[in-house]
Amino acid sequence: MRPRKLLVSFFFFIFLSSFNPIVSAENVTFDFSSFTLRNITLLGDSYLRNGIIGLTKALDVPTSSAGVVIYNNPIIFYDRESNITASFSTRFSFSINNVNPSSFGDGLAFFLSPRNRTLGSSGGYLGLVNSSQLTSNKFVAIEFDTRLDLHFNDPNENHVGLDIDSLNSIRAEDPILQGIDLKSGNSITAWIDYKNDQKKLRVYLSYSSFKPEKPVLSVDIDLSDYLKGLIYVGFSASTEGSTELHQIENWSFETIGFLPARPSGKRVGLVFAIAGPTFFGVVLVALGYLSVQKLRGIRRQMSFKAELVACPREFSYKGLKSATKGFHSSRIIGHGAFGTVYKAFFKSSGTIAAVKRSRHSHEGKTEFLAELSIIAGLRHKNLVQLQGWCVEKGELLLVYDFMPNGSLDKMLYQESELGSLLDWSHRLNIVIGLASVLTYLHQECEQRVIHRDIKTGNVLLDGNFKARLGDFGLAKLMDHDKSPVSTLTAGTMGYLAPEYLQYGKATEKTDVYSYGVVALEVACGRRPIERDDFKMVNLVDWVWGLHTYGKIIEAADKRLNGKFKEEEMRKLLLLGLSCANPDCAERPSMRKVLQILNDEAVSLDVPKIKPSLSFSSGLPLNLDDIVSDYMNSSSMCEIRIS
Ligand SMILES: *[C@@H]1O[C@H](CO)[C@@H](O)[C@H](O)[C@H]1NC(C)=O
Ligand SMILES: *[C@@H]1O[C@H](CO)[C@@H](O)[C@H](O)[C@H]1NC(C)=O
Numbered sequence: 001m002r003p004r005k006l007l008v009s010f011f012f013f014i015f016l017s018s019f020n021p022i023v024s025a026e027n028v029t030f031d032f033s034s035f036t037l038r039n040i041t042l043l044g045d046s047y048l049r050n051g052i053i054g055l056t057k058a059l060d061v062p063t064s065s066a067g068v069v070i071y072n073n074p075i076i077f078y079d080r081e082s083n084i085t086a087s088f089s090t091r092f093s094f095s096i097n098n099v100n101p102s103s104f105g106d107g108l109a110f111f112l113s114p115r116n117r118t119l120g121s122s123g124g125y126l127g128l129v130n131s132s133q134l135t136s137n138k139f140v141a142i143e144f145d146t147r148l149d150l151h152f153n154d155p156n157e158n159h160v161g162l163d164i165d166s167l168n169s170i171r172a173e174d175p176i177l178q179g180i181d182l183k184s185g186n187s188i189t190a191w192i193d194y195k196n197d198q199k200k201l202r203v204y205l206s207y208s209s210f211k212p213e214k215p216v217l218s219v220d221i222d223l224s225d226y227l228k229g230l231i232y233v234g235f236s237a238s239t240e241g242s243t244e245l246h247q248i249e250n251w252s253f254e255t256i257g258f259l260p261a262r263p264s265g266k267r268v269g270l271v272f273a274i275a276g277p278t279f280f281g282v283v284l285v286a287l288g289y290l291s292v293q294k295l296r297g298i299r300r301q302m303s304f305k306a307e308l309v310a311c312p313r314e315f316s317y318k319g320l321k322s323a324t325k326g327f328h329s330s331r332i333i334g335h336g337a338f339g340t341v342y343k344a345f346f347k348s349s350g351t352i353a354a355v356k357r358s359r360h361s362h363e364g365k366t367e368f369l370a371e372l373s374i375i376a377g378l379r380h381k382n383l384v385q386l387q388g389w390c391v392e393k394g395e396l397l398l399v400y401d402f403m404p405n406g407s408l409d410k411m412l413y414q415e416s417e418l419g420s421l422l423d424w425s426h427r428l429n430i431v432i433g434l435a436s437v438l439t440y441l442h443q444e445c446e447q448r449v450i451h452r453d454i455k456t457g458n459v460l461l462d463g464n465f466k467a468r469l470g471d472f473g474l475a476k477l478m479d480h481d482k483s484p485v486s487t488l489t490a491g492t493m494g495y496l497a498p499e500y501l502q503y504g505k506a507t508e509k510t511d512v513y514s515y516g517v518v519a520l521e522v523a524c525g526r527r528p529i530e531r532d533d534f535k536m537v538n539l540v541d542w543v544w545g546l547h548t549y550g551k552i553i554e555a556a557d558k559r560l561n562g563k564f565k566e567e568e569m570r571k572l573l574l575l576g577l578s579c580a581n582p583d584c585a586e587r588p589s590m591r592k593v594l595q596i597l598n599d600e601a602v603s604l605d606v607p608k609i610k611p612s613l614s615f616s617s618g619l620p621l622n623l624d625d626i627v628s629d630y631m632n633s634s635s636m637c638e639i640r641i642s
């Protein structure tokens with residue numbers, strides 16, 4: 001090794017050893033007394049409803065279904081420095097219900113696994129194992145199995161077993177010996193304790209919330225080999241043509257046994273103290289030698305590759321035409337700013353997508369390409385993902401993930417009339433998701449993006465009612481000869497910040513204003529501008545008026561019937577007002593909004609009286625400013641390559 005390389009590697013080693021989480025193992029503990037979408041990932045058919053996680057399909061059973069829920073943060077069980085493997089202990093309540101008791105199966109499992117994205121097959125595979133790759137997933141699981149699968153040597157259709165990397169249980173017991181019938185539909189609480197010092201795993205079950213003395217399953221086993229590295233914990237379940245529902249009601253988990261925390265950064269400090277400033281200087285000089293250009297080159301190559309892989313693909317016009325029944329009117333699911341949106345069903349793959357078709361092919365071209373270039377470069381779980389595009393026959397088509405629950409405005413105003421009202425936990429998760437994606441657009445993605453058309457009609461809801469921001473269409477609206485306001489539909493007016501209406505300049509803060517209006521709509525269930533007997537009522541003014549009289553909580557959506565936490569409702573209403581402050585300098589950043597929603601920052605004071613603003617007239621509308629932040633489109637080349 002050449003000295004330069006050696007030094008660099010050494011520096012790298014210090015870097016790694018100071019930031020690698022493995023050296024700073026701490027006991028982990030978390031407790032979900034009910035669930036929100038915070039800190040968990042739902043895979044497959046799992047869903048969240050009223051704070052409870054359903055792992056298999058609630059609707060259209062009997063079918064086969066598999067679902068997984070995973071705690072997002074990986075857990076460290078092994079601390080290399082102290083050579084300690086943590087013990088763990090978890091408690092959760094679940095229920096297994098059957099709409100049709102004669103059609104049962106298959107069961108659920110609690111698992112620990114190095115993977116966080118694996119969804120196995122339905123049927124006897126419990127959502128843990130892929131039926132075509134039986135050995136691909138690594139896991140330690142406790143199965144609560146309600147079906148007799150002979151090919152996994154199951155003893156009966158009511159057993160609790162320990163599985164490692166395979167569904168053939170190492171040991172399985174029938175909990176009926178302790179009076180527990182897994183399929184009874186009762187809420188069952190399970191405790192799973194692993195003590196690494198005793199090399200013992202025990203599972204307890206009860207219909208009550210008191211832990212019984214005697215375990216249902218007790219196995220002498222050393223799990224330390226399976227707990228190296230980063231481990232994810234979660235649940236999976238499956239059905240096979242049955243009507244069984246698997247629900248997790250609450251869940252707590254802890255690791256136990258690591259030594260008391262060391263002050264962080266001690267290692268680095270120690271190394272530098274020993275090595276001394278001279279050595280540090282040498283390292284720096286050596287690093288300086290490393291051509292910065294070279295580093296840049298490497299980084300560019302890497303990101304280029306990553307984008308190629310993730311890049312949306314080109315679709316054939318023929319394929320899209322047949323998937324939408326020749327753009328049949330029965331397939332229309334909406335009208336975006338720049339065209340009609342169709343539901344497409346691809347027979348060959350059995351998948352569904354949304355296809356957006358430009359209304360005016362020649363006018364729409366730059367607009368579509370702008371949307372394509374912006375959205376193709378973005379990745380966030382709260383964005384509607386672009387699958388691909390098609391430019392053919394003078395038409396421009398964009399293909400997106402299909403959002404089964406439609407748009408937020410439909411859900412807030414129309415669906416509720418049909419009897420399905422969005423509950424409070426979903427509403428809260430939607431505003432958090434939206435804050436998260438706007439933080440990303442404004443501050444975290446490479447090319448800062450101002451969406452400038454945030455409204456409930458552009459917030460779509462996926463199968464789990466997670467918010468997905470869509471319609472980046474406005475990027476292309478800004479033709480040089482049009483004033484931005486004149487081209488906006490009336491439905492958008494209520495979302496526009498006063499300074500935007502005045503000067504026509506979109507900034508992050510105008511997005512924040514629109515977000516504030518959406519947050520208020522979600523809390524109040526009222527449109528931004530509503531006709532009230534004789535006059536038009538502006539939502540922001542209305543809520544602010546209630547705030548002035550100390551009655552802000554009265555703004556809460558009446559249809560919720562008080563089913564919300566008053567603290568959370570008040571917080572969201574006040575946050576909505578802070579964002580919709582007429583004075584843009586007073587509005588928080590989206591990052592701040594997200595922190596407040598996640599209880600990582602305290603709420604902001606909202607003046608009792610709505611501030612009034614006076615504009616100095618005569619400032620020209622600067623259209624160049626409006627357009628410029630979108631013209632810097634770097635992602636076009638990636639699209640052509642793939
Ligand atoms: C969610 O994760 C954050 C850190 O990522 C943590 O501070 C918070 O306590 C977690 N919440 C729950 C309920 O586990
Ligand atoms: C770590 O501990 C295990 C027993 O818990 C022991 O077998 C092993 O030798 C130890 N390793 C080191 C590097 O001390």
Ligand SMILES: *[C@@H]1O[C@H](CO)[C@@H](O)[C@H](O)[C@H]1NC(C)=O
Nearest residue numbers: 041070072074115116117230
């Ligand atoms: C899985 O974990 C990796 C890093 O460990 C993370 O980047 C990724 O977002 C996780 N995926 C999910 C679905 O949580």
Ligand SMILES: *[C@@H]1O[C@H](CO)[C@@H](O)[C@H](O)[C@H]1NC(C)=O
Nearest residue numbers: 119120121122130131132133
């Ligand atoms: C199982 O693995 C195959 C091959 O990787 C994959 O195509 C299939 O989708 C997987 N099945 C499930 C249920 O994940």
Ligand SMILES: *[C@@H]1O[C@H](CO)[C@@H](O)[C@H](O)[C@H]1NC(C)=O
Nearest residue numbers: 033092093187208209249250
């Ligand atoms: C978990 O949920 C079950 C069923 O709703 C309930 O009986 C139990 O008390 C809950 N446990 C905790 C610790 O919240």
Ligand SMILES: *[C@@H]1O[C@H](CO)[C@@H](O)[C@H](O)[C@H]1NC(C)=O
Nearest residue numbers: 026027256257258259260261
């Ligand atoms: C971890 O838990 C053990 C026992 O519960 C305790 O003695 C230790 O101080 C904890 N370690 C840390 C880092 O909190």
